[in-house]
Amino acid sequence: MYKVTVIVKRRSTILDPQGKAVEQGAKLLGYENISGTRIGKYIEFDVDMENETDAEEEVKQFCDKLLANPNIEDFEFTMEKV
Amino acid sequence: MYKVTVIVKRRSTILDPQGKAVEQGAKLLGYENISGTRIGKYIEFDVDMENETDAEEEVKQFCDKLLANPNIEDFEFTMEKV
Numbered sequence: 001m002y003k004v005t006v007i008v009k010r011r012s013t014i015l016d017p018q019g020k021a022v023e024q025g026a027k028l029l030g031y032e033n034i035s036g037t038r039i040g041k042y043i044e045f046d047v048d049m050e051n052e053t054d055a056e057e058e059v060k061q062f063c064d065k066l067l068a069n070p071n072i073e074d075f076e077f078t079m080e081k082v
Numbered sequence: 083m084y085k086v087t088v089i090v091k092r093r094s095t096i097l098d099p100q101g102k103a104v105e106q107g108a109k110l111l112g113y114e115n116i117s118g119t120r121i122g123k124y125i126e127f128d129v130d131m132e133n134e135t136d137a138e139e140e141v142k143q144f145c146d147k148l149l150a151n152p153n154i155e156d157f158e159f160t161m162e163k164v
Binding site (some may be wrong): 007008009019022023025026029031033034035036037038039040041042043044045046047048049055058061062065066067 | 091101105116122123126127128138143144147148149
């Protein structure tokens with residue numbers, strides 16, 4: 001079994017309205033030094049497979065088809081055998 | 083200036099309906115080996131301060147007041163001087 005951690009980020013050329021909103025909130029609360037806020041997703045799950053290559057392929061497909069929007073997001077993942 | 087990366091996760095005792103939904107989608111698509119899916123947030127931003135302790139304090143407050151819900155989420159962050 002593998003413990004998988006995926007990070008999904010918007011591409012840097014794509015506007016991030018959620019990040020902008022949080023940043024404006026920060027400024028209103030008086031945190032003036034914060035900039036360039038971008039919000040992505042952090043996903044954890046287990047893959048119950050023994051072969052590493054097969055597991056990697058399953059994770060890639062899961063990310064491609066469900067976790068990330070291929071039009072505007074990129075993903076990266078790490079796998080740890082447990 | 084510091085580049086900051088924050089990960090916000092729901093506490094493990096708190097149900098994660100978004101993760102459950104994605105996992106059901108995975109099962110419907112035929113990925114049967116995936117379990118324990120939990121979805122959190124991954125946030126990047128810059129803090130324009132020179133003193134590390136001050137910057138850390140600013141980041142902690144930003145996380146506490148805007149990024150994480152203290153009732154159900156925990157956060158961790160890393161800072162890198164640039």
